Amino acid sequence: MTRESSNPKPSPNDKIYGITNIKSYVPLLLDLDRLNYDSWKELFKTHYIGYKWLYGTLTQSVLQSILKPNATAADVWKTIEDLFHENKETEAMELDDELRSITIGDSTVMEYCTRIKSISDLLANIGSPVLERNLVIYAINGLSHKFTHVVTTIRHQKPFPTFLEMRSMLTLEERSMAKDHSRHVQASHQDNASSPTILTTEYQNRPSHYRLNNTRGRGGGRNQRGGSRGGQNGGRGGVR
Template structure:
């Protein structure tokens, strides 16, 4: 029986190497990994609720294993939020999905505001660009990727006045640079400034 294979899984993190976390906004990639795993082990019907057999002991045993997989791949905070007595894996799966979907729109607005107002401050170019990229990755995680041109524009807008000349040069290039190209240009400019100071 195909379901016998599920009893051999002792470490779910080998199959789903992401920890789902409300702060990381990594629901979509986690969901894809988890769903793929469950389809491969023929237990996806436990998640989508199409084959509920609450009176069947064997079904309940398998459902408990699927629940353990869920609990083993989510953060402690999230676990405390969704945990309730006698829930099925389908109920837990649905609760998690609703939690992330409800939070999505508010998070998009919050991240958009953060990205539009980001400033370099005392950070190095690499540190600053890493911060910009991290926010961009969060947008991607919730299915609302930032167009690269916008990302470059936001990053340039947050530079300090000492980068004004190079920022103007980047803005007026015939071919608008990618984020990676912009970071390289700014890193070289930063190194040149450091050499000039020394």
């Protein structure tokens, strides 16, 4: 027997079955909330074999939606594809409307931009990507009036900024406004702090009988001094 026959080359199937953990090769979990079928498919196609591997790359909600008894790998694949593509156009229109009408509200700039990017990613996952220029326009259209100055700068900037550049500009403006607000609050506290006002308030807040007793004490002292003087004058008159 030759050396070659004793050590046969591994077949493609042997290599495939040698993969014990499909998640090492397909780290992306197929998720209805993320609408990430196309990305998942590209990662999985190269390593696709057997329905058990398919099940290992699905979220629990997707798995429950497509699980069928005695299904082949081809059946499972077709069911998954239909699940993600059956309402794709409707989903795209709803996400696009949400993106066009989005507003910052009470969110921070980072929270606001994260929401916009998430919607944009969902649209890209279902085959309806948004141009980055439009993404920037949607973002600045939803800002509040306090960002008017930086929005004007963004609109007239050449070349037009990317989404990340716009986010950086808005973040810097937000920090600047926060510092100005902090300085204003500190200055207001310093202007209102006055010791004479505090002392006057303390005196006015004393009980009325305390002020009355003090007044009577001062008056009584004057009368006593007057009485003493009268007694002295009377004594002098007696000698005379």
